[in-house]
Amino acid sequence: MPDGTTRAWRTVLERIETDLLEGRLGPGDRLPGERDLATQMGVGRSSVREAIRVLESMGLIRTAAGSGPSAGAVIVATPQGGMATLLRLQVAAKGFPFDDIVDTRVLLETSVVDALAREEAPDLAQAERTLEAMHDSALAPEEFLALDAAFHVWLAEASGNAVVAAIMSGLRTAIESYALQGAAMIDDWPGMVGELHQEHVGILEAIRAGDPDLARERIRSHIAGFYAATHASHPTR
Template identity: 60%
Template sequence: MAETPKAWRIVLDRIEADLFSGRLGPGDRLPGERELASTMSVGRSSVREALRVLEVMGVVRTAVGSGPSSGAMIVSTPAGGLGSLLRLQTAAQAFEFSDIVATRLVLEGAVVRELAGRDEPDLSAAQALLDAMSTQDLTREEFLVLDQNFHHALAEASGNAVIATVMAGLRSAIEAYVTAGAATIADWETTAARLRAEHAGVLDAIRNSVPDEAARLVNDHITGYYAQMRDEA
């Protein structure tokens, strides 16, 4: 005998079906709890549980109250939900740290290759972040935020929203590790200067339309930093 799905799962499956069919999309507001419960013949507690799951996944944003911004709304920026999932899976040791790094290498290599193959890639956001990384008296944490945003800016410049979202989620999953590792590096000023130079090298390779060189440089940049953290831990 087939197992009867839990009531909250019925709500989840129905919303998923509406998203796939186009009946729901980014910016659309879901009906209220009472209406959803009545339509699907489930309790309001099951509706609330389904909405909590969707909010954690980054599919909906909920707000209490009775105004125009209240209730649950479909959102189109799932990076936060993906980051939470990857962080939890990494903490639970479902994903090896080395596998996350390897995935970053594959994705970022593909990103810079694609950008280097364009006639005029838009690198303005990445360049602005690189310039900001030269600001005097940046803390290590501030520098790492700019570093993270630099890599994400390249992904966004590629125009591939899936790659940009996955990359943001991967970096979020290992953020605590990267921050803790940076604290162990003895000569941070020298390291920061090297990282800035490596970022500049990647941008130059992209602008000069040298895909293989851009991919090699971003690979060396990522693996070199993680190797340094490991050696100085």
């Protein structure tokens, strides 16, 4: 049973991700039904639905309505393996300074968008689907930021560099964590969501336009701007 400081939907999300990482679930496996998952984890069915929605937007599961053999939630992908797991553990143990994580994001993500902008037809489908899911005014800050982090991981995946993708996947927990801390400092959160959404759109537009310089500048400005607004300590280098 989740404690009072933990959102129940995140407890479900983390349980399913752990099962994926540790091999108890894999591609092709079907998740228990919504009612069964809620009973197993001691949460409400609405919390299970929220977790499933986030996992689907991340591209880890596919859902289908109905009662036939293809209905329900099916695993279609797994998170990155050992490197991502190690980074998640380091982040959880606060083994990395905040400034270093931000700098690493800038280094990795400028490289990612540069590579994508130089491709003739980069596959941005997963990033676009995640961005569409983020454009939902009903999302709580935690839900929006989970999808935001997934958007950046999908860009790394699309670049085709498996090491960079694994590092970004491993840093996702940290990105969400300190973004959520920062979000609490924003008086006009809906306004910030609108700005972030437009910045994400602009990054994808620069990639599609084949302009690596503009793509690098936009993602650098996107990362630096959010942390300048939410954390006083660090102008990204």
